[in-house]
Amino acid sequence: MITFEGVTKRYGDGTVAVDNLSLRVPTGAVTVFVGPSGCGKTTSLRMINRMIEASSGRILLDGRDVREIDPPTLRRGIGYVIQQAGLFPHRKIVDNVATVPYLLGWDKKKARARAMELLERVGLDTKLAGRYPFQLSGGQQQRVGVARALAADPPVLLMDEPFSAVDPVVRTSLQDELLRLQAELHKTIVFVTHDIDEAIKLGDTVAVLRVGGRLAQIADPATLLSRPEDDFVEGFLGRDRGIRRLSFVPASGVAVRSEPHVPGWNVVLDGDGRPLGWRPDDAATPSGAPVNRTGSRDGSAPAPDGVLPFGAFDPAKDSLRAALDAALLAPSGCAIAVDGAGRFQGIVTREALDRALLQAGGAEPARPAGSGSSTPREVGDEAGNSGSGVSDRSSATGGSDGPSSSRGPGGDGAAAHG
Amino acid sequence: MNWLIDFFGDPANWSGPDGIPVRLLEHVEFSAVALLLSMLVAIPLGLLIGHTGRGAVLVVIAANAARALPTLGLVVLIVLLVGVGTTWPVLVPLVALAVPPILVNTYEGVRGVDEDLRDAAYGMGLRGGQVLFRVQVPVAMPLILLGLRIAAIQVVATATVAAYVGLGGLGRYIIDGLATKDFPSTIGGAVLVALLALAVQLCFTLLQRVLVSPGVSRRTRLR
């Protein structure tokens, strides 16, 4: 547990970077400091390992004031990851990762073995161990940076905008990797970012800071999205809060019908029972009959003629947002539920989805729908027409970034096919 | 060309106290001593101001002014004031010549190390000295070596002037040849100094291979 007690950082010229900050960073969880530039988030982070000294107040690490600990000793027990990775260009990757073990006086063999293990752990080919940093891509370097921070198995990890210098695709994979690692390692992580989506995706707790270094709100992501404390937080969270909040509502509660058809539409399956798409009622093939063609959820194989795209989600793993997105992608307006292997489990109708959405909204008084016309119905279906209680402003666009925002491993939620 | 054959072909030039081996050794000796003394002064100072950033402006201005010191003037002044007899009068101007490039390059090399790198090093718990010697110096190595190379070449080339006040070294052939209008000797001496300087270049190229990490040299261009 890291505790900030009335921590202030004031510079010589009178600027206040952090103003009387008090908060708790729980053990074994990810706490994200997020805010616009100048909000003191990086300063706050760097005061934990004394890269910057607080002007007043205390920071306690497991009850001990960090100022009682000699900085290098303190830092060797805290992993530190920065934006540009900061790898030592003159050392091979393996030695970069083993930096802190070497400092702690580990036996060279043991340190290197540990480094190799970590490289694998962060998803890097161990063949890279003998290379120099300049021979690696930005994303690879950043993974090495994470491995290096983990090398001496510190209980605490400080990450200062670690993924902001890589492209969005690599960033997403690094984020997923971090969540996967964290699920295994349960470190106490303080993560700084200016990207609210990253904060919501990664944080168990999100602390929103405002310019001048004052804490605006600290809460778990779902609460933050549903109950922003003031206009600043609401503005910083941006649009589509309602839709985004659905990422934190599991889809497991949604009612699934096991028949592979709804009025007017049939689900086409392949030989393994994986959905291939929707076919209108008047088409030749009988409903649910296997089609001799293998398809997959990720749309890698083309659908047979006359079969229309579909969306699918896994109720065991995915969020309600993924379920809604799956429904929006289908001409029938219904989502297809699949199991972990991508096999057909059943159909979620718009009515069932609406009940789940209402329930999710009920947990939290959501605003009434601003305009009925902009609800997901425009995809074209008669079923389910009660409108969505969660969408407030522009819900129709909310599904466009669907799959990537569902949490956790394997959360590739809905996928278009065809 | 004929002059060179005259000079190098003369067996008298290859033995005795005025022979090429002896003069070459003298030249190498006080060049090396001058370079070592300069390193003892300039490298610690350069590392210190590069690492702490303190006093940098003053030191760099002083170093640049020192570049202007005319070696010939210093040599004759010192010999005039303290008399001939030892080689150290020639060492002072040579050290004055060699310190600025070593100092400035060491300082700039260390100071120029990427701030993120320094940050990462401190953040992982390296102490000041460890940051300097395990991170800053290896990364700055190409520039430090460049400074040393420039200094070494200037020292070797300029040490010829010492002969003017009666000191040894390869400059003897040049100065004596000039005085006695013995052109083969002058040209021969000049060629020897140039060859020595080239040998120094070569040494530094090899040193560069050994001392600079491949991870750094791929990235760093010579300046």
Next chain:
Amino acid sequence: MGEEPLIRWAWIGRNWPQIEGMLVDHVVMALVPALLGLLVALPLGLASARWRVLYQPTVSLMNVVYSLPSLAVFIVLIPLTGLAERTTVIIPLTFYSLAVLIPAVVDGLESVPDHVRQSAVAMGFGPMRRLLQVELPIAVPVVLAGLRVATVSSISLVSVGALIGRGGLGYLFIDGWQRQFPTPIIVGIVLVVVLAVLADGLLVLAQRLLTPWARARRTA
């Protein structure tokens, strides 16, 4: 030396006219190589920056030139340009300047950020316009840093020319040595250093005027 004072001020007063002449001679022999070096280094540096194959050979050649002892080169040139001639001193010093300036020009041009070059191209600058209006101005600080080194070493090196009869203020060293009299030597050293510091200061000033955009960064 005993009662002989380190400096005889009267000697300076008596010989000032001659010293002044040497000073002028010194300035000419030092500055002409630096400026000539710059004029030649610009096109050569541009060529080396454009055609990278040229760069390494050019730099290697310049390294060789740089390692030649000035005195030796002066002597080699005597049969061609004459003893005690300005040209004999100016030619080698020009080559030394080149050895410093060509890498400086190349480094300067390479210090132009790629996105700046790209946006100049995108805005429709032709190669010549881009060079003159975008790349060279950005390269100025690095080139001028090289010019400072070249000028100062040039000023210092001219005095070696005294050994072949044309060394500007360097003559004072020979004179003092032959008469075993320190005053001219000290005057020579002081004037050479003052000259170098002045020239260096002027170049720093020139850099500030030429690159006003860099001023804020420098004072920060």
